[in-house]
Amino acid sequence: MNSRQGFRQYMPDLNDLAHKLYVGCFLLFIFAPIVVTVLYAFNSSRYFVWPIQGFSLEWFRQARHNRLLIEAFANSVIIALATTALCTAIGTLMSFGLVRFRFRGRGFLNILVLLPVVTYGIVSSISLLLFFDMVHIQRGIGATILGHTTFLFPFAVVIINGRLANFDTSLEEAASDLGARPVRVFFDITLPLIMPAIVAGALLVFTLSFDDFILSFFLIGNTNTLPVYIFGLIRYFMTPAVNAAATALIGVTMIFVVLISFFFKEIRTIWG
Amino acid sequence: MKRAERVEKRNYKLTLILLPGVAWLFLFYLIPTLVMFRYSLLSNMPHIAPPTFTLSNYLDAFCTTLYAKVFLRTAGFSTSVTAMLLLSCFPLAYYLAKKARRQKEILVLLMIPFWTSQVLRAFAWMILLGRSGMVNVLLGKLHLIGEPLRLLYNWQAVTMGLFYSYVPYMVLPLYAAIGRVDDALLEASTDLGANSWQTLWNVTIPLSLPGIVSGAALVFVASFTDVLSPTLLGGPSNEMISSVIFNTFTMGSNWPLGSALSFILFAALLLAAALIMVISSRVRYET
Numbered sequence: 399m400n401s402r403q404g405f406r407q408y409m410p411d412l413n414d415l416a417h418k419l420y421v422g423c424f425l426l427f428i429f430a431p432i433v434v435t436v437l438y439a440f441n442s443s444r445y446f447v448w449p450i451q452g453f454s455l456e457w458f459r460q461a462r463h464n465r466l467l468i469e470a471f472a473n474s475v476i477i478a479l480a481t482t483a484l485c486t487a488i489g490t491l492m493s494f495g496l497v498r499f500r501f502r503g504r505g506f507l508n509i510l511v512l513l514p515v516v517t518y519g520i521v522s523s524i525s526l527l528l529f530f531d532m533v534h535i536q537r538g539i540g541a542t543i544l545g546h547t548t549f550l551f552p553f554a555v556v557i558i559n560g561r562l563a564n565f566d567t568s569l570e571e572a573a574s575d576l577g578a579r580p581v582r583v584f585f586d587i588t589l590p591l592i593m594p595a596i597v598a599g600a601l602l603v604f605t606l607s608f609d610d611f612i613l614s615f616f617l618i619g620n621t622n623t624l625p626v627y628i629f630g631l632i633r634y635f636m637t638p639a640v641n642a643a644a645t646a647l648i649g650v651t652m653i654f655v656v657l658i659s660f661f662f663k664e665i666r667t668i669w670g
Numbered sequence: 671m672k673r674a675e676r677v678e679k680r681n682y683k684l685t686l687i688l689l690p691g692v693a694w695l696f697l698f699y700l701i702p703t704l705v706m707f708r709y710s711l712l713s714n715m716p717h718i719a720p721p722t723f724t725l726s727n728y729l730d731a732f733c734t735t736l737y738a739k740v741f742l743r744t745a746g747f748s749t750s751v752t753a754m755l756l757l758s759c760f761p762l763a764y765y766l767a768k769k770a771r772r773q774k775e776i777l778v779l780l781m782i783p784f785w786t787s788q789v790l791r792a793f794a795w796m797i798l799l800g801r802s803g804m805v806n807v808l809l810g811k812l813h814l815i816g817e818p819l820r821l822l823y824n825w826q827a828v829t830m831g832l833f834y835s836y837v838p839y840m841v842l843p844l845y846a847a848i849g850r851v852d853d854a855l856l857e858a859s860t861d862l863g864a865n866s867w868q869t870l871w872n873v874t875i876p877l878s879l880p881g882i883v884s885g886a887a888l889v890f891v892a893s894f895t896d897v898l899s900p901t902l903l904g905g906p907s908n909e910m911i912s913s914v915i916f917n918t919f920t921m922g923s924n925w926p927l928g929s930a931l932s933f934i935l936f937a938a939l940l941l942a943a944a945l946i947m948v949i950s951s952r953v954r955y956e957t
Contacts, residue, residue, distance in 0.1 A: 417765040424762055425779055428837065431794030432786060434804060438797060446797050448804040492691035499684050507692065514699055516943045517936055519895040520912040521706075522699075524919060524932045528709050529702035548698040551691065580683075609787035612897055616919070625789045632793050632902065644790050655785045659778045 436648060439641035461642040470627035471646065473539055477614070477623060478607040481546040485603045488547070489554030490596055494588075496555070497562040514549045515556070522549055523616040530617070537619030545617045546607045553606065554599035561595035598658070605654045609647075703936065710929035727930035737914070737931065744910040747825075748893045751832045752886050755840040759885070763844035764874070768853075777845065784838040791835055792902040799827060799903075823905035831899035839888040847881020848874065879953050887946040891939065911935055 438446060442454035461467055496508060514522065526545045527537075535541055569591070573583045589596075611625040618626055624647055631640045710728070712721040731737050762780075766773050798804050799821035806818040821827060851874055859869040875882070893899075900913040909917075911931065918928030 414769065417761070417769060420761060421765060421770070421776065424758075425776070427834075428780060428782060431791065431798055431834070432782065434798055435790065435794045446800055446803060448802065448807040488690045488694060491687050495684060495687040495691075499680075499687075501684060507688070510695055511691070512943075513940075514695070516891070517939050520897050520915050521895070521932050521936045521939065522702075524915065524929065525702035525706035525936075526698070527919070528925075528929065529698075529705045532705055544698060548694065551694070555691070605785055609785070611787065611789050625787045628787075628793065629789045629898075629902075632789070632796065640793070644793060647787055647790060651785050651787070655778065655782060658785075659774075 432648060435641055436645050439645040441641075457642040458645075461646070466622065467627060467643055470622035470624045470643075473618070473621060474608055474624040477539060477542050477546060478604050480543045481550060481607040482600050482604045484543070484547040485551035485554045486596060486600045489551045489599060489603075490558055490592075492551070493555045493558035493562055494584075497559055511552050511555050514552050518549045519612055523613050526613070527616045537617055538621065539618070541619070542614050542617040542623070545613045546610060549613065550603045550606055553602055554596075557599040557602065558592060558595045561592045565591065601654060601658045605651065605658070608650065608654075706929050706936075707933055709926055710933045712926040712929075715923065715925055721926075727927045728934075730927055731930050731934055740909055740911050740914050743908075744894055744912075747828060747832060747910060748890050751829060751836065751893045752889045754829075754833055755836060755889050756882065756886055759837065759840040759844055760882075763841050763881075764848055766841075767845050767848040767851075777842070780841055781838045784835075788835065788898045789902075792831055792898045795827065795831055795834065795903060796822060799830075822903060823908075825904070825908050827903040828899050828908050828910075831903045832893045832896055835896070835899065836889045836892055839892055840885040843881040843885040843888065844878065845881075847878040851877045880950060883946070883950045883953050887942075887950070891942055891946075894942075895935070895939070 437450055439457055440453055440455070441450045442456065443451035492511065496504065496511070523545070526541075526548070530537060530541050535544075570583050570587050573587050574580070578586065609625060610623075611629060614623040615626050615629065622630070624643065628640060628643055628647070631643075711723045711725065713724045713726065714721050766776055770776060800806070801818050801820075803821075805821060806815070809815045810818065855873055855877070856869055859873045860866075864872065894910075895912050896910065897912040897916050900908055900910040901916060904910075904913070912935070915928050915931050915935070918924060918931070922928070
């Protein structure tokens with residue numbers, strides 16, 4: 399009897415241990431590819447043979463003198479910054495209109511704004527490619543910014559909607575009762591209160607834009623963004639210089655992951 | 671009079687607020703989609719010869735066994751990846767939602783593959799699964815294999831790439847749904863004599879159905895339209911619909927046919943989204 403009780407008490411621990419082991423293996427699976435990519439960036443050999451041959455900064459030195467790589471990186475940053483600015487402005491306005499006003503066609507607009515999220519990918523890239531071709535908009539950084547904004551501002555709208563919908567309007571009412579005009583109410587009360595959602599949306603848009611491959615591939619023309627450049631390299635010839643570029647990309651992304659995790663609640667509203 | 675003025679002022683304001691977004695969507699989303707549709711009806715590329723309007727691209731897309739096969743294969747890949755992710759992520763999400771102490775930190779870690787570029791995810795697997803990559807070498811050291819295995823450019827590699835990419839799409843909705851299941855209900859079930867499997871099957875799973883539906887929907891749609899996994903990790907016999915369209919526009923020159931395939935995919939995506947909305951609203955209503 400006694401030993402049996404002891405066994406019972408021990409059981410949940412075993413269960414918990416199995417769970418922990420499972421989570422550990424899963425995390426290993428998630429991280430192994432990324433860690434290996436970073437390790438090869440410091441490998442002294444030029445071949446992707448396991449184990450790593452030795453430590454070297456050669457590939458970073460090469461990357462620093464690689465004009466194409468630097469240009470691609472700069473393009474990515476410019477595109478992501480411009481896209482973030484546009485998406486934040488358009489997205490905040492649109493979200494405010496959708497949540498705070500009742501008007502005919504609101505239901506339709508709520509669905510329309512989600513469509514780009516659904517068809518983001520190859521379909522949307524092709525349609526923009528053909529459209530820009532038809533109206534003679536030159537492919538390049540500008541076209542890519544237009545494309546990214548079209549498909550990423552809906553993400554900002556969804557996140558800001560989440561905050562605006564669960565929002566205590568009594569503060570706004572108090573402000574307007576005290577004589578503040580609507581514009582003043584918006585800038586002094588509403589905007590500061592929804593700021594976390596706006597920032598979370600901006601971070602999400604920046605990351606998605608910086609990492610985007612498919613839209614940029616079709617819209618960037620004869621220059622490159624970082625993902626498009628890396629794609630070209632790994633499709634035709636692989637050298638560890640790619641890993642140095644990849645490590646730069648991972649580095650930027652990681653910084654954003656840390657920032658975004660601060661605004662985790664806001665981001666989670668996307669998944670419903 | 672005053673009321674009419676107020677309404678007018680409100681409408682004016684609303685127009686100003688909504689105009690940028692709506693105009694943007696019309697100009698850069700709806701019109702390009704129509705342009706793509708128009709292109710899919712052309713008989714040939716406009717710069718070669720003046721084209722005529724025809725339905726032959728759609729006939730080609732629907733009647734050629736090649737494309738039928740590609741569509742079926744894509745559906746097969748997406749379905750199996752969705753099932754695999756559901757089975758492997760449910761225990762994980764359950765542990766995170768109900769038992770783990772550092773929930774938030776583990777979730778942030780799990781989202782890492784989502785935050786790194788898709789190109790990098792595929793690249794990482796190319797290095798790991800290569801002929802003398804880490805997996806082959808470790809298997810050889812353990813004497814599990816004599817010769818290096820051919821791990822890349824087959825359907826297993828494509829499945830692996832898709833699985834790896836969409837872990838967060840499954841984990842997050844499941845985590846949110848399981849977290850909402852009331853612990854009191856689980857305790858009640860145990861007190862009434864159900865064993866843990868019965869509780870799981872009769873209480874936890876039905877109550878977390880909304881999360882299961884939205885996770886499965888997100889993974890299915892995302893993997894259905896994935897370009898990079900089949901392009902970089904698959905061989906010629908593992909093409910999926912998106913990579914076929916991709917190749918038509920990059921290497922081939924039959925843009926009208928590519929547009930037709932693309933428009934079919936567009937219609938399929940809208941249909942899937944509508945279906946998912948109906949199912950998930952019904953599921954939410956029932957639970």
